[in-house]
Every structure is written in C-alpha cells, then in structure tokens.
Amino acid sequence: MLVFLVLITFIGFFAALTGFQVGQAQGPDRPGVDLHMYQGRPMVAADYDPDYDYGLGDGHISKLEPYPECDKGYRTPFDLWKYAGRGASSYTTTELPMPWDEWLKMNRDRKPDLMKDVREYMSGRYDFSGTTIPGVMMSGGRKPVMAGPVARLPKGIKTWEELADMGPDKIRKEGIFPYVPLAHPLHSTAHMVFPENWLVNHPEHRRIDVDHDFPDAYLPEFPPPLFLTTHKELGDVSKGEEITIGNYFEMFDGLLTPEQMEGLKELLRPSPTTWFNHTTHRVTAEASAGVSCMACHVNGHTNGAFELAPDSRPNLARLRMDTPSMRGNYNMMQLSSKRSIRSMDHFAEVEEYFDGDQSIAAAIGPRAHQKQVANRMGDFNGIIDFPPAPKLDPLGRLKKDKANESELRGEALFQGKAQCSQCHYGPAFTDDYMHDLQVERFYSGRPEGPIKTFALRGIKDSPPYLHDGRLPTLDDTVEFFNLVLELDLTAQEKDDLVAYLLCL
Ligand code: HEC
Ligand code: HEC
Numbered sequence: 001m002l003v004f005l006v007l008i009t010f011i012g013f014f015a016a017l018t019g020f021q022v023g024q025a026q027g028p029d030r031p032g033v034d035l036h037m038y039q040g041r042p043m044v045a046a047d048y049d050p051d052y053d054y055g056l057g058d059g060h061i062s063k064l065e066p067y068p069e070c071d072k073g074y075r076t077p078f079d080l081w082k083y084a085g086r087g088a089s090s091y092t093t094t095e096l097p098m099p100w101d102e103w104l105k106m107n108r109d110r111k112p113d114l115m116k117d118v119r120e121y122m123s124g125r126y127d128f129s130g131t132t133i134p135g136v137m138m139s140g141g142r143k144p145v146m147a148g149p150v151a152r153l154p155k156g157i158k159t160w161e162e163l164a165d166m167g168p169d170k171i172r173k174e175g176i177f178p179y180v181p182l183a184h185p186l187h188s189t190a191h192m193v194f195p196e197n198w199l200v201n202h203p204e205h206r207r208i209d210v211d212h213d214f215p216d217a218y219l220p221e222f223p224p225p226l227f228l229t230t231h232k233e234l235g236d237v238s239k240g241e242e243i244t245i246g247n248y249f250e251m252f253d254g255l256l257t258p259e260q261m262e263g264l265k266e267l268l269r270p271s272p273t274t275w276f277n278h279t280t281h282r283v284t285a286e287a288s289a290g291v292s293c294m295a296c297h298v299n300g301h302t303n304g305a306f307e308l309a310p311d312s313r314p315n316l317a318r319l320r321m322d323t324p325s326m327r328g329n330y331n332m333m334q335l336s337s338k339r340s341i342r343s344m345d346h347f348a349e350v351e352e353y354f355d356g357d358q359s360i361a362a363a364i365g366p367r368a369h370q371k372q373v374a375n376r377m378g379d380f381n382g383i384i385d386f387p388p389a390p391k392l393d394p395l396g397r398l399k400k401d402k403a404n405e406s407e408l409r410g411e412a413l414f415q416g417k418a419q420c421s422q423c424h425y426g427p428a429f430t431d432d433y434m435h436d437l438q439v440e441r442f443y444s445g446r447p448e449g450p451i452k453t454f455a456l457r458g459i460k461d462s463p464p465y466l467h468d469g470r471l472p473t474l475d476d477t478v479e480f481f482n483l484v485l486e487l488d489l490t491a492q493e494k495d496d497l498v499a500y501l502l503c504l
Pocket of ligand 1: 295
C-alpha cells in the first residue's frame with residue numbers, strides 16, 4: 001500500500017513537472033491572450049454569447065487555454081486536449097527556425113530529456129507491466145496478446161466498476177478520466193514516429209528529436225502476416241518476412257496480376273515527406289530518401305507508427321493517429337478517420353506525405369504517385385485480407401462447437417447489453433459511418449468530433465486502440481466503452497467481451 005501511495009505521489013509530481021517547457025507563461029494567465037481573439041484574429045463571432053455553449057458544457061471554448069506559441073522543435077504540452085486556437089496561417093514553409101547545425105544540435109541535446117519525460121508521462125498513465133493473455137497469440141503466431149486494462153485507475157478509486165458508477169459529470173469535474181486523448185510527444189514538429197521494431201531494420205528512419213512512446217510489447221507483431229483474398233489457401237504469403245523492394249518480386253511473381261505487382265512496388269517505393277527528405281527541413285541526421293507506404297503499413301498491416309491526422313490546422317489541433325491496418329479495406333466505404341475518402345485509389349492519390357501543403361511539396365519534390373499509379377496501388381490494397389477467424393461462421397457468428405462458454409457470453413453481450421453491434425456489424429464489424437462518441441463529457445477539453453467506426457475483424461493484431469492509440473489493450477477498450485456508453489458491465493461481463501473480441 002505504501003509503495004502504491006509513494007508511486008501515486010511520484011506520478012502526480014511528474015504530471016505537474018512534465019507538462020512542458022516553452023519560453024513564456026501559458027494558459028489563461030498569459031497576459032493579453034484571449035481565445036475569443038487569437039493571434040490577432042477572432043476565433044468566434046463578435047456577438048458570440050458565452051452562455052450559449054452548443055451543448056458542450058464544460059468543454060466550452062472559454063474553459064480552454066490558448067495554444068502555446070511555439071515554433072517547430074519546441075516542447076508542447078502532453079495534455080494538448082486542454083488547448084485550442086487559430087493558427088497564424090494555414091500554410092507552412094520548409095524553413096527551419098534556425099540554421100541546420102543548430103537545429104541538429106538542439107534536437108540531439110534535448111532528446112534524452114524529452115524522452116525521459118515522455119516515458120514518465122506514459123508510465124504515469126499506464127502500467128506497462130508486460131502481462132500477457134495466456135495462450136493467445138497474434139495471427140502470425142509469434143507475438144502474445146497483452147492483458148489489461150493497463151491504464152491506471154485514479155488515486156483513491158479501487159475498481160473500474162467504482163469509477164464507472166461515478167458517471168461522466170463527476171469524472172469530468174474531478175478531472176480523473178483515465179482515457180484522455182494522447183498527444184504527439186513533440187507536437188510542434190510532429191510527423192511520423194516509427195517504433196523500435198521498425199528502426200532496428202531501418203535506422204535511416206530514426207529521428208534526431210523524438211522516439212515512439214509505446215513499449216514494443218504493446219504494438220503489433222513484426223513483421224505481421226499478409227493474407228490475400230485471392231490466395232486463401234496459402235495463408236501468410238509473406239512467410240514471416242518483411243516485404244521489401246528487394247524481395248517483393250520473387251515473393252509474388254506468379255501470384256499477382258501485373259497491375260497488382262506494379263501497385264505493390266509503388267507501395268514499397270520511398271517518397272519524400274514533410275520531415276523525411278533531402279532538404280534541411282528534416283528530422284534525420286542524414287538526408288533521407290523518404291518513407292514508403294509500407295514503412296508504416298508494413299506487409300499491408302501496421303507496425304504502430306503514428307502521425308498526425310492531416311485534416312486540421314493549426315498543427316497543434318491535429319489529432320494523433322495510429323497507422324490503421326490496410327486489411328479488409330476492400331469492403332470499406334470510409335477511409336481515414338475523418339476525411340470520408342471513399343476509395344482506396346483516391347486514398348493513395350491524396351496520401352499527404354507533405355501534409356497536403358503545396359508550399360512544402362515544391363521544395364521536397366513531387367511524388368511518383370500519379371493517378372494511374374495510384375489506381376494500381378489501390379489494386380494491391382484491394383486484395384489484402386483480414387487474418388483467418390476459424391471460430392466465425394459465414395454470417396460472422398461464433399460456431400457453437402468451436403467457441404467456449406465465455407466467448408459465447410461475450411458475443412451475446414456484444415449484440416445485447418454492451419450494444420457494440422449497433423455500430424460494429426457486417427463482415428468487417430463496422431457500419432462505415434462516423435460517430436461522435438462525445439468523449440469530452442468525461443474531461444474538460446477540446447472535443448474531438450466524429451470519428452469513423454474502425455473495423456473489428458482481426459482486432460487482436462492491431463494494438464494500441466482508438467485513433468490515437470490511447471487504449472493499449474482490448475481490456476482497456478472494453479473499459480473505455482463501458483464508461484463512454486454507460487453500460488454498467490460487471491467484471492465478468494467485461495472479461496467475456498474481451499474473450500469474444502479475441503475471436504474476431
Ligand atoms: C505514418 C506512416 C504512414 C505512411 C507512410 C502511410 N500511411 Fe496510410 N495511414 C497512416 C495513418 C496515420 C492513417 C490514418 C489517417 C487518418 O485517419 O486521417 C492512414 C490511413 C490510410 C488508409 C485508410 C485506412 C482506414 O482504415 O481508414 C489507407 C487506405 C492508407 N493509409 C494508405 C496509404 C498509402 C497508399 C500510403 C502511401 C502512399 C500510406 N498510407 C502511407 C499512416 C501512414
Ligand atoms: C456509437 C457507435 C459505437 C458503439 C456502440 C461502439 N463502438 Fe467501437 N468504435 C466506434 C468508433 C466511432 C470508434 C473509433 C473512435 C475513435 O477512434 O476515436 C470505435 C473504435 C473501437 C475500437 C478500436 C478499433 C481500433 O482499430 O483502434 C474497438 C476495439 C471497439 N470500438 C470496440 C467496441 C466494443 C467492444 C463496443 C461495445 C462495448 C463498441 N466498440 C461499441 C463506434 C462505436
């Protein structure tokens with residue numbers, strides 16, 4: 001107990017410390033800064049009535065703090081959800097705030113301290129104890145599925161059921177929601193951050209300024225298996241290897257159509273990006289050839305690399321996004337978390353390696369992905385299948401003779417009391433809609449708005465969960481939905497739901 005108390009005090013202390021360090025005072029106390037007028041421009045209409053809050057309650061704009069003024073490379077708050085504001089411009093440039101030598105030195109010097117704070121922050125939020133679910137492996141058979149929940153309960157709360165009983169208002173007022181959004185650890189520079197499992201084979205993607213903030217044990221298996229809709233009989237066609245520009249032809253010759261083969265090549269070909277390129281506007285020590293689609297969507301799945309969603313400005317308003325799997329994209333009508341892109345071809349065409357910013361594209365150079373090529377990338381993407389689910393029948397129901405009691409109870413809950421199937425149904429367990437889960441009912445912060453329903457087929461293979469990965473395990477996901485949908489599930493019911501999710 002004493003150890004526990006000491007730990008909590010320690011964590012609290014760090015939470016206060018690790019916030020961030022930018023040069024100036026922050027938040028509402030910063031003199032002369034008012035969110036209604038931000039950076040010299042109105043955020044809301046002049047006759048805005050502060051009593052009318054669009055139903056947001058404590059999420060009201062007046063309760064938010066203005067974004068810290070910070071240039072590329074500056075430390076940003078880990079609790080970025082408390083902030084809001086309008087940027088000086090929608091555009092950016094490839095100019096660094098200082099000469100390259102200074103940039104390199106500043107980032108290298110700061111990285112150890114930043115990463116120490118990032119790890120403290122993450123271990124304050126999560127108990128990454130490394131406990132696995134006995135006997136349950138990811139689809140490639142090489143990596144165990146982690147047990148949870150690993151999010152830490154707030155101080156003084158003994159069980160998840162006790163927390164759920166408090167309800168959204170009380171949890172928000174006491175500021176104790178365990179599943180607040182996760183920011184990019186260096187949100188001012190942001191961009192792609194690759195996990196260690198990728199970097200050991202691809203040191204050219206190691207950043208000078210920041211590393212991934214999850215232990216590898218809590219990320220997808222590497223390399224993940226690849227299943228094709230066209231060759232179900234072959235199982236994992238990658239045979240446990242990472243598909244590269246050097247081995248793809250040999251691996252797939254005689255299995256793919258010429259268009260699919262060409263598409264696969266393009267998915268493996270690196271292109272310059274906002275921060276991985278040949279200019280000095282970069283986060284690698286050496287000039288970089290860029291990244292390929294499969295540097296994140298490795299073997300058509302994901303390695304857990306994260307990035308910012310490209311759909312908003314200023315950059316500090318962009319949500320952190322975990323790389324989603326490409327598996328089963330053939331059936332999805334809605335691609336990407338917010339942009340409602342309706343086809344894979346279109347996705348490959350628009351994939352904004354340069355954050356969609358033409359002013360950067362001019363300097364880092366064009367991509368080879370012209371429309372025709374993008375269509376072929378879509379051709380390959382369109383045959384990437386979900387992993388086998390031997391316990392599901394053709395209608396996606398559990399086979400009675402294959403599933404155990406707990407899994408069957410989980411299925412009944414999924415379709416009944418837990419209401420999951422309201423949004424997760426059909427062959428991929430998604431409704432292809434965006435929903436506003438209104439998670440801001442549980443914390444005073446900037447609402448994240450509607451997000452697409454992610455597919456649940458093969459879900460045990462793609463931790464961490466939710467768009468930003470704030471739910472490290474499936475147990476955390478069930479705790480999250482139990483709170484957010486106010487389901488009143490018992491501990492046993494939650495275990496059964498997890499047992500069921502592992503069958504999908
Ligand atoms: C950071 C590594 C990264 C790289 C490199 C990358 N992606 Fe993605 N991909 C993501 C992230 C993050 C998202 C989610 C974006 C969003 O929700 O707005 C995504 C989403 C997608 C989706 C939609 C999936 C879904 O379930 O909604 C497709 C399709 C896709 N990427 C294809 C590509 C293609 C094609 C390329 C190469 C041109 C590529 N990606 C390069 C990280 C990456
Ligand atoms: C109102 C619709 C809705 C209901 C009901 C719902 N979900 Fe979801 N689910 C979503 C949306 C939307 C997301 C994505 C949210 C985000 O990323 O912020 C999601 C995400 C998830 C994820 C993460 C997927 C990933 O790849 O990261 C899991 C797991 C999940 N839901 C399981 C469940 C379970 C289990 C239930 C029932 C207890 C449930 N959902 C009920 C809409 C719903």
